[in-house]
Amino acid sequence: MVSETKQERAIRKETFSSLFNESETLPELQFETPEEATGCIAALMRGFWKFVDDCVERELPQHTQTCAKGCSYCCSQPIFMDIFEAVACIYCMDNGDVATAFANGFPAWQNNFAPQQPVLWKALQEDKWDELGALTKKLTAPCPFLLNDECTCYKARPMVCRTWVSKKFRLLCRMNPSSIKYTLKSQDKVHDAYNRVLLHIATSFEIPLAAGGWTTLPLAYNSVDGNGVELLKHAIAKHITYSR
Ligand code: SF4
Ligand code: SF4
Secondary structure (H helix, E strand, O other), X not given: OOOOOHHHHHXXXXXXXXXXXXXXXXXXXXXOOHHHHHXXXXXXXXXXXXXXHHHHHHHOOHHHOOOOOOOOHHHOOOOOOOHHHHHHHHHHOOOHHHHHHHHHHHHHHHHHHHXXXXXXXXXXXXXXXXXXXXXXXXXXXXXXXXXOOEEOOHHHOOHHHHOXXXXXXXXXHHOOHHHHOOOOOOHHHHHHHHHHHHHHHHHHOOOOOOHHHOOOOOOOHHHOOOHHHHHHHHHHHHHOOOOO
């Protein structure tokens, strides 16, 4: 993880405590440069990720989970990462392995994902979860952040990965990770906090939300207009280059 500025540290801490209390407002984002803007998003997300980890740990402490380093059956299915999480993830990671994994993994991931993207996006916007479930079964390419069965952005992985845990025999996930996944009791609380954070960022940057409240699908940059695209391009250009 890259080290934080003083302002980023303050935003992360304030975000973390505000998420436990709905009456507390999320920190105001102040920025003058693209670096400061992406830093603010990353700091908010870091606070949110800490909140998620806290919720998971309270409910299913790590020593009771069967998940372990090098176990990655669950990383070869569609991973929904909001565009702001992608910005934060890329901004936070100062690690050559992330760039290598992304460069190696992205082409296969995109070949698998791109043909399904329009239908997937439509099903998501229309809340057709059965359709979405059937479509996602066709998407089996490994996540572009996976390298040698390990997550290269583990500390900055998205909310869906943080809440995807199991307490059953690990090898069962090889057959169907979705059916083995532990269902968090605090799932609604986590999702509410997620929406709150995304809305706060979108409002701060005047980014319009797509139908259904989503800012975008993972790495589907074109569905966000305006500042969001520029911010993301900046964050990506800063940390990742990959050949098409
Ligand atoms: S959910 Fe299953 S596949 Fe994923 S890390 Fe945990 S045990 Fe491994
Ligand atoms: S971000 Fe990391 S944990 Fe999440 S699917 Fe990708 S490799 Fe797995």
